[in-house]
Amino acid sequence: MKCASSTPNAMPLENRQLSLFEPEAAAPPAPPSPASPRSTAPTGTPLAVSPPPSLPPRARWREVQTEHQPIGFVLRRSRRKSIGLVVNDDGLQVTAPNWVTLAQIDAAVQEKARWILEKLRWRHERQQQLAMVDTHWKDGTHVPYFGQRIELALGHPGSAHSFTGQRFAPKEGDRLLLALPRDADHQRVRDSVHAWLQAVATEWFQQRLDHFLAANDLAIKRWRLSSASTRWGSCNSDGNIMLNWRLIHFDHDVIDYVIVHEIAHLREMNHSKDFWREVGRILPGFESARDALRRHDPASLPLI
Structure with a gap:
C-alpha cells in the first residue's frame, strides 16, 4: 500500500516503485467537493497508537492529532522531492525531504487521515487473522x-x-x-x-x-x-x-x-x-x- 503526498512546493516523486497487481501508486480517496458532506471517520473502535519496539537508523516516532483520532508514524528524512506515505506491516511510514518542516509533514498526514486509518484498520484485521493461523x-x-x-x-x-x-x-x-x-x-x-x-x-x-x-x-x-x-x-x-x-x-x-x-x-x-x-x-x-x-x-x- 502506497500513497505519495506532496507539499505545495514539492516536485514529483523521483523514485517510483511498482508492485504486483497494483497501479503505479495506490491513490487515497479524493477529498470531498465543497458541495459534499464532510467525510466521516472510518468505522470501528479507535486504533491503538504506540511506537514499534525498535526504530530504523535515523528514524523517529511522531504522533499527530487528526479529526478522527491520533495517528502515530515512523518519520525518516531523505533526499526525495516529496512526502511519501506508506502503510505496511510496520504501520505508517513517512519519508520526507530534509527541507520540509514538521508542520508540513503533520498537515500531509492530517490531509490523508481517512485513507491512512482505513489501511491501518485493514492491517490490524489481517494481523488478527494471522494470529488465528498460529494455533495450527x-x-x-x-x-x-x-x-x-x-x-x-x-x-x-x-x-x-x-x-x-x-x-x-x-x-x-x-x-x-x-x-x-x-x-x-x-x-x-x-x-x-x-x-x-x-x-x-x-x-x-x-x-x-x-x-x-x-x-x-x-x-x-x-x-x-x-x-x-x-x-x-x-x-x-x-x-x-x-x-x-x-x-x-x-x-x-x-x-x-x-x-x-x-x-x-x-x-x-x-x-x-x-x-x-x-x-x-x-x-x-x-x-x-x-x-x-x-x-x-x-x-x-x-x-x-
Missing part, C-alpha cells in the same frame, strides 16, 4: 511448499532442521524434521519453519533471478526478501527488487512469473501493453501462473 503450528501440520504439501515433524534431535525430500523439488508427503520438542510452543514452531522457508526462498529466488537476468542481458542493483501482506513483489526505478518470501508456498511456474514480472519493469516501469508484451517475451504462457496467483493474498498463507 504443531507436530503433524501440513504446509504448502513449492506447490506440494509437506508435513512438519517435531521431536527430531540435532542442531538443525532437515528435509526428507529434494530441497527444491519436493513431493507430496515429504517431511520437514524439526529439532524442536514435540510440545514446542506454536510461536517457536512457526518462527523455526518461517526461518527455514526464508532460507530456501533466498537460494531459489537468487537462482531464478540470475537465470532470467542473464538470459535477457539485464542487471539489478540489489534484491531482498519481503514479508509484506499486500504484495507479492515490487521493482522500483533504481533497479531494486523485492520478492515476498511466501512465494515459496507456490510451484515453480508461479515463482518464475513473479520474478519475470518484476524484471520486466526494468524495461517498462508501468503496466502498459508494452509491459505485458515484455513479460510474455521473457516467459511465454505466463497467464496461467498469473491467474493462479490472483486467487491468493500474501497474508493468507500458509494455507493451514
Whole structure:
C-alpha cells in the first residue's frame, strides 16, 4: 500500500516503485467537493497508537492529532522531492525531504487521515487473522511448499532442521524434521519453519533471478526478501527488487512469473501493453501462473 503526498512546493516523486497487481501508486480517496458532506471517520473502535519496539537508523516516532483520532508514524528524512506515505506491516511510514518542516509533514498526514486509518484498520484485521493461523503450528501440520504439501515433524534431535525430500523439488508427503520438542510452543514452531522457508526462498529466488537476468542481458542493483501482506513483489526505478518470501508456498511456474514480472519493469516501469508484451517475451504462457496467483493474498498463507 502506497500513497505519495506532496507539499505545495514539492516536485514529483523521483523514485517510483511498482508492485504486483497494483497501479503505479495506490491513490487515497479524493477529498470531498465543497458541495459534499464532510467525510466521516472510518468505522470501528479507535486504533491503538504506540511506537514499534525498535526504530530504523535515523528514524523517529511522531504522533499527530487528526479529526478522527491520533495517528502515530515512523518519520525518516531523505533526499526525495516529496512526502511519501506508506502503510505496511510496520504501520505508517513517512519519508520526507530534509527541507520540509514538521508542520508540513503533520498537515500531509492530517490531509490523508481517512485513507491512512482505513489501511491501518485493514492491517490490524489481517494481523488478527494471522494470529488465528498460529494455533495450527504443531507436530503433524501440513504446509504448502513449492506447490506440494509437506508435513512438519517435531521431536527430531540435532542442531538443525532437515528435509526428507529434494530441497527444491519436493513431493507430496515429504517431511520437514524439526529439532524442536514435540510440545514446542506454536510461536517457536512457526518462527523455526518461517526461518527455514526464508532460507530456501533466498537460494531459489537468487537462482531464478540470475537465470532470467542473464538470459535477457539485464542487471539489478540489489534484491531482498519481503514479508509484506499486500504484495507479492515490487521493482522500483533504481533497479531494486523485492520478492515476498511466501512465494515459496507456490510451484515453480508461479515463482518464475513473479520474478519475470518484476524484471520486466526494468524495461517498462508501468503496466502498459508494452509491459505485458515484455513479460510474455521473457516467459511465454505466463497467464496461467498469473491467474493462479490472483486467487491468493500474501497474508493468507500458509494455507493451514
